[in-house]
Amino acid sequence: MKSRFLSVLLAGAMAVSLSACGAAPAAPAAGTGSETTEATDEGASEEASEEASEEASDSSAPAAGGAGEVRLLNGKPEIDQQLQDLAKLYNEETGNTLIVETIGGDTNASDELKKMYQADNMPDIFVIEANQADTWDGMLADLAGEAWTDKTGFELINASMGTIGFPYTVEATALGYNADVLKAAGVDPASLTSPSAYADAFKTLDEKKGELGITAVLGWCAEPANLGWSSGTHVFAQYLDAGLKADDTTYIDLLNDGGKVDEKRMKDFAEFIGMMNQYSDPELLVDGTYDQQVAGFKDGKYAFITQGNWCVTSPDDVSFECGFAPYAFEDGIDTIIAGPPSYWVAYSEGNVDGAKEFFNWCSGDSAQNILVNQAGLVSPFDDCKYEAVNPFYKSMKSYIDAGKYSGWHTMLKKDGLQNVTCQVFADYAQGKLDADGFASTMAQVIQSYYAN
Secondary structure (H helix, E strand, O other): OHHHHHHHHHOOOOOOOOOOOOOOOOHHHOOEOOEEEEEOOOOOOHHHHHHHHHHHHOOOOOOOOHHHEEEEEEOOHHHHHHHHHHHHHHHHHHOOEEEEEEEEOOOEHHHHHHHHHHOOOOOOEEEEOHHHHHHHOOOEOOOOOOHHHHHOOOOEEEOOOEEEEEOOOOEEEOEEEEHHHHHHHOOOHHHOOOHHHHHHHHHHHHHOHHHHOOOEEEEOOOOHHHHHHHHHHHHHHHHHHOOOOOOOOHHHHHHOOOOOOOHHHHHHHHHHHHHHHHHEOHHHHOOOOHHHHHHHHHOOOEEEEOOEHHHOOOHHHOOOOEEEEOOOOOOOOOOEEEEOOOEEEEEOOOOHHHHHHHHHHHOOHHHHHHHHHHOOOOOOOOOOOOOOOOOOHHHHHHHHHOOOEEOOHHHHOOOOOHHHHHHHHHHHHOOOOOHHHHHHHHHHHHHHHHHO
């Protein structure tokens, strides 16, 4: 099994992005790193940590530290300190030890996991996206029946492996908006459930740019080299799921059946993207960066932004109310995409009992307090009493509570597809394609990618 798995890793099939839509401003880099730092409880000595590492790298050694010690590989460096605090509290409350190894810098997370696997030094807990589950077939523990699974509907369930993913956060993506600007323009965000409603709203906002003090209606960037993850995954996700119930897999199933698309839906989507191109800041649309896009929205330059709740994480980031509106490219679309973009999983040959114990504790009050109030994450657990400080949280929660959210099924597309679809968005933004050309080209590149 090891040789088969290593061949998959070496072929690049396991491009673990570890949630490219992280909470830090440098979202595209959230899943990469060059240095691994360990956070243990204060009582753990450096010598003990070294001995645990040596034991983990010895294939004949038991799971690191026995039942009470668990190693977690964290791919979100922006919450490293908060996870260190979590590890300390876990030790204080349970007597168990959580070793947090955080990847930061320039090394790809999949490369780090590959090295760990080759050295028989795998962490007990690490992060995967839903479409990477099959890569780990037979190597992830089934978590079904654990207490935390009764408190959430966001666990990752795999047909062959069972309940394999612990949801450590929920993220949402839609058209983020500046509620103050929309109110000043007389635009009701609740009315934005059709292409015609958006056409009227965008026209009104554009005509009042000077009065409203905005540079453009929309902060949308289709630059493929650095923002391809945004257009090719998150914006493309709207074609796959906007308007559908969370468990409706109609269009991702069609996509994964040899790269098929629904022609009418894709054409409607294309026309909506064309309207976005028309009303976006031209200085941003083709050559902009993520930092410029987010800074422009935070500074009040744009009424809308094509990102998710990760782009504005603190009340101190903005001086206005934030909200979400659906990508209503067809009449009646009234959902945002919400759910876990990635999950913590337990390595089946590691300390499974320890991982299960940690997951159950992590779903509880004291851990959720740190993850929500310090790390700024949105809890996936029904009994969590803490409300995220994220400025998008109120709007995001209103959609979830009303059941008006679609799934993150874009994470189930063929790995790497975003690298070709993002170029189609870029060509459209540059005027190389019209709406018909976007729809037909998108269909062609998707079919070709799946064929190869």
